[in-house]
Amino acid sequence: MKFPESWLREHVTVGASRDELAARLTAIGLEVEGVEDIGATLEGVVVAEILSAEKHPEADRLQVCQVAIGTGETVQIVCGAPNARAGLKAPLATVGANLPGGLAIKAAKLRGVESFGMLCSAKELAIDPDASGLLELPADAPVGSPLAGYLGLPDASFELKLTPNRADCFSVRGVAFDVAAALGTQVNAMQIPEAAVTTQAAISVQLQAGADCPRFCGRIVEGLDANARTPLWMSERLKRAGLRPISPLVDITNYVMLELGQPLHAFDADTLTGPLIVRHARAGETLTLLDEREVTLDPGFLLVTDADRAVALGGVMGGWATRVTESTTRVFFEAAHWVPSAIIGRARKLGMHTDAGHRFERGVDPQLPRFAVERATALALQILGGSAGPITETVLAEHLATPAAVSLRRDRLQRVLGIAVPDAEVERILRALGMQVATVADGWQVVPPTRRFDIAIEEDLIEEIARIHGYDAIPVRTPTGQIRLAAPSETRVAEGELRRQLAANDYLDTINYAFIDAQTLNTWQLADGAVALANPLTSELGVMRTSLLPGLVEALRRNRARQQGRIRLFELGRVFHLAAGQAPRETRRIAAVATGRADAERWSAQAREVDFHDLKADVERLLALSGGPAEFHPAIEPYGHPGRSAAIWRNGHRVGWIGHIHPRLAKALDLEGEVVGFELDLDAVSDRAVPRAGEVSRFPFVRRDLALVVPESTPWAALETSLKTVLGGRLREVVLFDQYRGPGLETGTKSLAMGLILQDVSRTLTDLDADQAVSDALAALASDCGATIRV
Secondary structure, three states: EEEEEEHHHHHHHOOOOOHHHHHHHHHOOOOEEEEEEOOOOOEEEEEEEEEEEEEEEOOOOHHHHHEEEEOOOOEEEEEEEOOOOOOOOOEEEEOOOOEEEOOOOOEEEEEOEEEEEEEEOOOOOOOOOOOOOOOOOOOOOOOOHHHHHHHOOOEEEEEOOOOOOOOHOOOOHHHHHHHHHHOOOOOOOOOOOOEEOOOOOOOOOEOOOOHHEEEEEEEEEEEEOOOOOOHHHHHHHHOOOOOOOOOOHHHEEEEEEEHHHHEEEEEHHHHHOOOEEEEEOOOOEEEEOOOOOOOEOOOOOOEEEOOOOOOEEEEEEEOOOEEOOOOOOOOEEEEOOHHHHHHHHHHHOOOOOEEEEEEEEHHHOOOOOHHHHHHHHHHHHHHHHOOEOEEEEEEOOHHOOOOOOOEEEHEEEEEOOOOOOOHHHHHHHHHOOOEEEEEEEEEEEEEEEOOOOOOOHHHHHHHHHHHOOOOOHHOOOOOOOOOOOOOOOOOOOHHHHHHHHHHHHOOEEOOOOOOEEEHHHHHOOOOOOOEOOOOOOOHHOOOOOOOHHHHHHHHHHHOOOOOOOOEEEEEEEEEEEOOOOOOOOEEEEEEEEEEEEEOOOOOOOOOOOHHHHHHHHHHHHHHHHOOOOOEEEOOOOOOEEEEEEEEEEEEEEEEEEEEEEOOHHHHHHOOHHHHHEEEEEHHHHEOOOOOOOOOOOOOOEEEEEEEEEEEEOOOOHHHHHHHHHHHHHEEEEEEEEEEEEEOOOOOOEEEEEEEEEEOOOOOOOOOHHHHHHHHHHHHHHHHHHHEEOOO
């Protein structure tokens, strides 16, 4: 929001200096991003009139001008401006003046012709960026008067950075209420008398969009002077507010929008064939906007139509065919209340941004339309003359929200702020902000004004008291009280333990975006169930990740590109999946990737590339923190090497994947060397049984070694599970110490040699006990795994 200081001071009378005003605005939450001084050094610059302009005898682009500067005095000026001409009134910097930028004006000779001053452009005076020619002043500008006084200078342009909840401050008058509250004054009354109705010209309005547009006001003003021009005071205020003056009618609508906060639109009434209808657009309906761009709409957009066509895009921009022009003599001023939910995102969907849409998206006072039309009418009659018709106002009262009373408790206010704000000060602040305040036993009942969409609960009122009373008035105190410490659960492995375990295995902790490029997921074949973002930060971050591995591998690839040979990375994070008809589901995962040497480079070890078994050992160490065995079964994933990857199972459930990246994927990602990784469900890794003490046997153990032949496809984990199931407490440990494939075995089989460590806590096992255990084990292995004794 940008506005001139002089305009604000017209609405609220304060004695604060410019710097004090800027500091106070920032202190109450209306951050001042910049203050631009305008016309601070214009001493010696006067309004002048060019009496004659003759061609310079020695230069084609220069003119020798005789210029009147008042009291019958004339001076000679050599000027190169293209618009210098007899009869033009323009600023003249007299000899001795010092212009912005340090330019001192002296008498000089230009190509042999004397010049006593300088006719100036707006840019040379630092009051506007226009440098195309001399600043042209109105014909009634008083010759000889100081330019600063004539233009209402010096002044300053304030630019505020507003938070989305303060839509009421997108107007000078809205800011004035906060200034009045902060500086202990009141907003000046603004009385706009109803214009006398001198013509019965009117256009009826029908509202067919329900709650999306519950109020629509309009009025015809006819008999306008097409030759009228925007007055200097209005054009100067618009320029200092960052808007370029265009034409009187357009400037009036912009002026009212900046002053009151209500966007308006001016239709050329002769182009309308009423009645006007407010409705939702039909699919595929088109409209040519004021910027001459044709847009195709859908039912999410609101339209203003006349008898046979769309004439404006509701809450965003008017239409080209019904715009006002320099020849317009009959205008229809329109001001409507468009609810935020119906306007949010509509302009952005069309790749555009408008001042009207910016305000309506955040919320505009639903009581403003009639007042804004009256203000626009008064300005039009003042500037262009004409006759005003009656205001046409159509209202769907059942859809207009009425502000509800909000309770503010005295004790609650003191408890939240930590100080006791006097009752009189609380009431002063709330009333200065335009709120209705009624005193009750425990505090106040407050009804916010209709422009304050952000006041809904007690905490909103407390925030208003805090920011206006002053955050600097709230003492800084150290919080006191008892903090209840939560005891860590023995049934969960803390994330810190998992991180420390992986860090101890030489992995580096990483943090990657939860957003990812949809093309990356397609490359990994992990796009099923991906959650697309409605408003992504960039096109490369358009969906939520479904796995941690793509982000980790991308980080690994970037490190490899920076001459890192041995890389080991891990991440704890969330992945997201969308199932049909359900809300997106978040799952916590832990994953790691590795490439390069298995061990750090050193003289005592032979170089070896990291492989499946290295990461399998890391996974087993990680799972050992929560106790219980894990099983590894061959698995085929589109991103995994078909012969070097496995699914990780635990307690009958699949909990993750481990393996080498598929060569085809590695080539697509421009990866060199082997890349191995794993990914586990964090909950499955974290859950563990409560540790229980067990008796240590005082009796010796017995070892029996077996050599078995099993099918090639039988994993060791299946044999180990079968042994633990059948032997139970008799089996203390089972170790695999040899495997063999080759001559002496049938094709498709392998030999596994294992040692059974048998022990009992109550007695010494005899040979008969050991033999019985071996017999039970062989029977179970034969039944479960098809194992036979190797002979």
